[in-house]
Amino acid sequence: MAAHETVTAVYDDIHAVIGAVRSLRDDGCEDISVFGPIMEGELEDAIGKPPSPVRRYALIGGLTGCIGGFALTVWSSYYYPLVVGGKALASIPAYVVIAFEMTILFAGISALIGMMIHNRMPTLTLHAEHRPDYTDDRFGVRVVCEPRSTATIEEMLRSYGPDEVRVER
Amino acid sequence: MASVAPPARTPFARVSRDIIGALWYSDLRFRLMMLILLTVIGWAGFAWIYQIKFGMGKAGITHPVMWGVYITNFVFWVGIAHSGTLISAILYLLRSGWRTTINRAAEAMTIFAVMTAGLFPLVHLGRVWYFYFLAPYPNQRLLWPNFRSPLIWDFFAISTYFTISLLFWYSGLVPDLATIRDKLKGASGLWGRFKEKVYGYLSLGWAGTDTQWRNYRRAYLYMAAIAAPLVLSVHSVVSWDFAMAITPGWHSTIFAPYFVAGAIFSGIAMVITLSVPFRWALGLEDYITEYHYDNMGKLLLLTSLIVGYAYVAEYFMAWFSGDPAEWESFRWRALGEYMGPFVIMVTCNVLVPLLCFSRRIRRNIAAIFVISVLVNVGMWYERFVIIVTSLAHDYSPGAWGLYKPTWVELSITAGSFAWFLFWFMLFAKTLPAISVTEVKESIAEGVWSPGDRKEEA
Numbered sequence: 354m355a356a357h358e359t360v361t362a363v364y365d366d367i368h369a370v371i372g373a374v375r376s377l378r379d380d381g382c383e384d385i386s387v388f389g390p391i392m393e394g395e396l397e398d399a400i401g402k403p404p405s406p407v408r409r410y411a412l413i414g415g416l417t418g419c420i421g422g423f424a425l426t427v428w429s430s431y432y433y434p435l436v437v438g439g440k441a442l443a444s445i446p447a448y449v450v451i452a453f454e455m456t457i458l459f460a461g462i463s464a465l466i467g468m469m470i471h472n473r474m475p476t477l478t479l480h481a482e483h484r485p486d487y488t489d490d491r492f493g494v495r496v497v498c499e500p501r502s503t504a505t506i507e508e509m510l511r512s513y514g515p516d517e518v519r520v521e522r
Numbered sequence: 523m524a525s526v527a528p529p530a531r532t533p534f535a536r537v538s539r540d541i542i543g544a545l546w547y548s549d550l551r552f553r554l555m556m557l558i559l560l561t562v563i564g565w566a567g568f569a570w571i572y573q574i575k576f577g578m579g580k581a582g583i584t585h586p587v588m589w590g591v592y593i594t595n596f597v598f599w600v601g602i603a604h605s606g607t608l609i610s611a612i613l614y615l616l617r618s619g620w621r622t623t624i625n626r627a628a629e630a631m632t633i634f635a636v637m638t639a640g641l642f643p644l645v646h647l648g649r650v651w652y653f654y655f656l657a658p659y660p661n662q663r664l665l666w667p668n669f670r671s672p673l674i675w676d677f678f679a680i681s682t683y684f685t686i687s688l689l690f691w692y693s694g695l696v697p698d699l700a701t702i703r704d705k706l707k708g709a710s711g712l713w714g715r716f717k718e719k720v721y722g723y724l725s726l727g728w729a730g731t732d733t734q735w736r737n738y739r740r741a742y743l744y745m746a747a748i749a750a751p752l753v754l755s756v757h758s759v760v761s762w763d764f765a766m767a768i769t770p771g772w773h774s775t776i777f778a779p780y781f782v783a784g785a786i787f788s789g790i791a792m793v794i795t796l797s798v799p800f801r802w803a804l805g806l807e808d809y810i811t812e813y814h815y816d817n818m819g820k821l822l823l824l825t826s827l828i829v830g831y832a833y834v835a836e837y838f839m840a841w842f843s844g845d846p847a848e849w850e851s852f853r854w855r856a857l858g859e860y861m862g863p864f865v866i867m868v869t870c871n872v873l874v875p876l877l878c879f880s881r882r883i884r885r886n887i888a889a890i891f892v893i894s895v896l897v898n899v900g901m902w903y904e905r906f907v908i909i910v911t912s913l914a915h916d917y918s919p920g921a922w923g924l925y926k927p928t929w930v931e932l933s934i935t936a937g938s939f940a941w942f943l944f945w946f947m948l949f950a951k952t953l954p955a956i957s958v959t960e961v962k963e964s965i966a967e968g969v970w971s972p973g974d975r976k977e978e979a
Contacts, residue, residue: 405737429666
């Protein structure tokens with residue numbers, strides 16, 4: 354495999370970024386990364402990466418919380434049985450409240466943990482390509498490509514009015 | 523107020539500059555205010571220690587009114603806590619663009635209000651050092667909490683609400699903290715380097731890559747989606763603390779929706795009350811504008827109408843039930859010894875907010891501020907009326923009685939307001955009180971953009 358080259362363009366308008374990423378994708382580029390202070394659904398669609406795995410964490414966390422909530426309440430009722438008025442030991446309607454709260458708690462925490470794992474956070478070393486103004490008002494589009502298509506990609510990125518374009522060989 | 527800043531090269535840079543520039547600046551007014559708040563908190567702490575040492579007899583609660591100002595404060599502060607997640611989660615799911623400038627402050631308010639509310643069950647406990655009995659944990663006595671009790675539901679609901687609100691708020695802060703970290707890069711001086719380090723750690727290494735954004739946006743969406751039913755459940759559970767008892771005036775199925783509407787109502791009022799001084803103190807008039815107060819005013823009006831309807835419906839149900847104890851309880855609530863609080867409640871919660879039908883009043887910041895303060899007063903009295911009048915006047919005339927709070931209860935109540943404001947002011951000086959990221963999103967989407975008053979000046 355031939356050595357790869359990296360083209361990085363910096364924009365100050367998210368709409369230019371969306372246009373640039375769309376053109377790159379139409380042209381068949383796969384390895385595109387975008388950096389920026391905000392993100393929009395339109396840009397996410399343009400980048401076209403698979404959906405975030407965070408949803409699985411939320412689902413699994415929620416189910417764990419729900420089952421855990423019912424398990425804790427029902428089990429503890431039978432563990433120390435106190436029969437009052439001959440009624441059933443486990444009062445499911447009352448326990449729904451506990452199970453509901455625990456569903457929410459676990460789903461929320463695990464969605465966040467999932468996000469942290471997949472974002473490699475927390476970390477003390479920032480992404481190698483990070484620039485301070487990417488969290489302020491600039492967007493970076495970074496394309497890894499084969500040397501023969503570098504020129505076309507650079508030209509394409511330039512047509513959307515970037516502040517600067519950098520090619521690393 | 524922030525000093526004159528250099529012109530920004532883009533609208534995005536201007537947002538970062540204005541909001542982050544308002545941080546850390548501490549003047550005499552701020553220090554004086556903090557000093558007053560700390561004094562009030564100290565006094566309240568003394569009152570609590572006094573109560574712990576000499577017993578609950580130092581509070582005015584006694585037979586038949588065993589729930590007084592402490593539980594009033596608890597319900598009031600939990601109510602205040604409701605707008606934050608409502609504005610953040612429900613309005614986020616509804617894609618209401620105007621929420622972006624007030625959601626951060628409202629979420630912070632939620633957290634501090636829950637922190638305040640959470641103190642009151644402890645203050646109300648005779649032997650506060652046993653509060654951990656509420657938590658389910660394996661112990662030598664083989665005992666577990668009674669999960670059929672609304673008080674245990676409350677423990678679960680409030681602690682879940684606090685945890686989720688805190689995480690939701692913090693995850694919203696992460697991109698903003700990264701912006702501050704990058705702004706502080708290469709800061710000089712010991713204090714500057716210290717700030718850079720702290721914000722660097724807090725931002726967890728956020729770099730704004732598309733993969734990070736994708737996971738982040740998903741997680742944020744799920745947090746919002748689960749926080750929305752949580753908001754509704756928390757105050758429902760608080761209302762069941764009352765509705766599950768057979769006390770006349772409490773035992774009613776309308777309580778959950780009635781309390782939730784009341785909570786959102788009082789929460790919106792508190793957002794308005796706090797945002798007016800802080801937009802002025804931080805010089806953020808371009809960000810929180812008449813447009814936002816107009817929308818909040820509409821929300822205030824809507825919830826006020828629901829609360830007003832609930833007041834009327836309660837009376838209708840008491841009358842329609844044909845239950846003499848129930849009807850007597852409601853008759854006495856309006857015409858008995860606690861008529862004063864009742865009149866304040868109806869005036870402030872039902873009549874005054876009707877002014878919000880006028881667009882001119884909604885867009886007049888001074889007017890909406892006054893309305894919101896009155897609503898806060900009215901909602902505190904609503905909780906007081908519900909709790910005290912029902913207990914003071916239940917089934918058996920022989921057990922009727924009156925309740926009057928003592929200096930201990932009033933000191934701790936004043937302390938709770940100071941405690942809440944103390945945290946809020948600390949927050950407004952150290953963290954971006956308006957979401958930098960979300961304001962930028964609003965600008966990019968063309969939903970809304972900040973005014974130009976400051977730029978022109």
